[in-house]
Amino acid sequence: MPDRKDTIMKFSQDLQETIKYLNNELHTDRNFDVVYRVLTIGGRRACLYFIDGFTKDDSILKILQGLSSIKSDAMPEDAHSFSKQYLPYGEIGLIRDSEDMILQLLSGVSCLFIDGYDTCLTIDCRTYPARGVSEPEKDKVMRGSRDGFVETLVFNTALIRRRIRDPKLSIEIMTAGESSHTDIAICYMENRVDQTLLKTIKKRIRGLEVDALTMNQESLAECLFPYKWFNPFPKFKFSERPDTSAASLLEGNIVILVDTSPSAMILPSSVFDIIEEADDYYFPPITGTYLRLTRMTISALSLFLTPTWLMFMQNPELIPDWLAFIQLSDPYNVPLIWQLLILEFAIDGLRLAAVNTPSMLTTPLSVIAGIVLGEYAVKSGWFNSETMLYMAFVTIANYSQASFELGYAMKFMRVIILILTAAFNLWGYAAGIIFTLCAIAFNRTIAGKSYIYPLIPFHWNELCKRFFRGRLPHKEKG
Known part of the structure; x- marks a missing residue:
């Protein structure tokens, strides 16, 4: 041929x-x-x-x-x-x-x-089938813009141009895929971007040898950063909000838009960048700081709550008097580790079922799932009420931040800590925490920099900005 x-x-x-x-x-x-x-x-x-x-x-x-x-x-x-x-x-x-x-x-x-x-x-008088630029289902805000990216590339670039009317904003078009010839838009501010990283990104996109970007941005992300695939913590921040993307551009980041994808890929991104949300800036500094600290605290609790509770249940002599109420009120028939693991997988099963359930049946499914995994599950002897309570909190806490990738990374680390705690007790609990911290600390952004900057390397002023939302910078005329 x-x-x-x-x-x-x-x-x-x-x-x-x-x-x-x-x-x-x-x-x-x-x-x-x-x-x-x-x-x-x-x-x-x-x-x-x-x-x-x-x-x-x-x-x-x-x-x-x-x-x-x-x-x-x-x-x-x-x-x-x-x-x-x-x-x-x-x-x-x-x-x-x-x-x-x-x-x-x-x-x-x-x-x-x-x-x-x-x-x-x-x-060129083309038009693509497109839906309205309505607010994305995942990246919702309590206050702020209600528009979001769609699957048409030119619409997405227009949403960014609408927010940054500066000639220094550059949007370069490239293609990838021998069969798909997928359009890729690289957005950056000429006077703020890391030129070395920009050249690296362009070189990697030009060097892509793929037949098609079948999964659009995910396919591109795996091609751009093929190393350390075993580390589940995300290397990129994904956002369906044009205001978030515009703010990232003004901070010197690179935004990559892929045709047929309704989200932007922001890089380089540290764990602090991924945790940030638009609501932090749509409210006054004190409210934005409260929302940010609350989100960070809840994310940490979702990681350590159930392993810590399991460790205390295996070592009741370590429970302080003021936490005596966390002990099991009823005897258990199934080991606690199996109760927690079964619920971890059951919750994911319900999530997958909710995605594939027709909208008219979502309410009946939620009612049935609540009854089966609630009162009946406890009465049957499979689960204890305390186990159900803590797993319910963990499930809700996973939705306190917008990144699916970060949520699943926390879930994988939580399961590892649970298994190590059940197998090796206190030593396993400590080893699981150390393993998780190392997975975060030794991760690297696509620019090769620390994933937890400004914590490592330490920079006090930048660290304060990550935890406390200050006033937005402004210039006075005259």
Whole structure:
């Protein structure tokens, strides 16, 4: 089978030859959405190719009406002059080889060929099926903007441009994937970005050898940072909010947008960046600080609560008098470690069921799950009420921060600490905590810097900013 590059050809002035070649390459006989129309422009035969569903019909109609009125004696000698005189539409291009033209066509750009011209005229009047820029379901805020990214790349870049009206904001377009040719937009502020990191990111994207970014941003993330896959703590921050992305750009970060993905990938990102949320800044400093500290505390409790409780249950002599109430009120039939592990997996099972349940059945499912995993589960003897209480808190605490990746990383570490505690008691509990802290401390961002900066290396002023939300910087005129 010949290589794709071997089939590249330069267009000739013979329109019939061009149509025959393109119809064979695009398989117009069986692809119903690849449409071509033969027409007459200025006494010459012409052919317009476009993808049905990607083209604004009104724009094409107006352009064709204008072209049909051209007289034969007014036809220019070359395609460049023709585009200047008779194509008033703003986004016009000239392409001379077939590979670029086919890629543009399959991206939604209309392509016009005229007999006697060896150049394809591209007319960018495409439109993509898109939903409204409504507030994302996951990254909701109590106060602030209610718009969110969608699956159309140009809409997402416009949402960022709307917030940063600065010529130093650069948005470069690249492609990846031999078959998909997925568009990737790299956004950064020229005067604030780490130029070394920017060059590294561009080099890695250009060097990608993949057939397609089937899982869009996740596929790209795994290609950009293929190392330390065994460490579950996220290397990137994902956000569906354009205001969060704009703020990250102004802080000197790089934002990567992938076509068909409704979220932005922000890098480099430390654990403190991932924990931050937009609500921290949509409220006054004292309220934002309270929300941030509450989120950090709850995240820490979700990691250590059940392992610490299990450790105390295995060593009741270590329980202080003021915590005597945490002891089991009833005897247990199933070992505590198995109760906790079963509930860990049962909660994930319910989460998966909720995702795949039709919306009209979500309420009945929630009621049934609450009854089965609540009162009946305790009465049956499988679980103790204390176990159910602590796991309920952990489940709710997992939703106190927006990052799914960080939530699952905490879950994996919690399960490891539970297993080590059950197997080796106090030594296992200590080993699990040390292992978790090492997984966080020895993690690295994509820039190769510390994952827990400004804690390591220590920087007091920056550390205070991570924990306490201060006043936003401002400049006074005059």
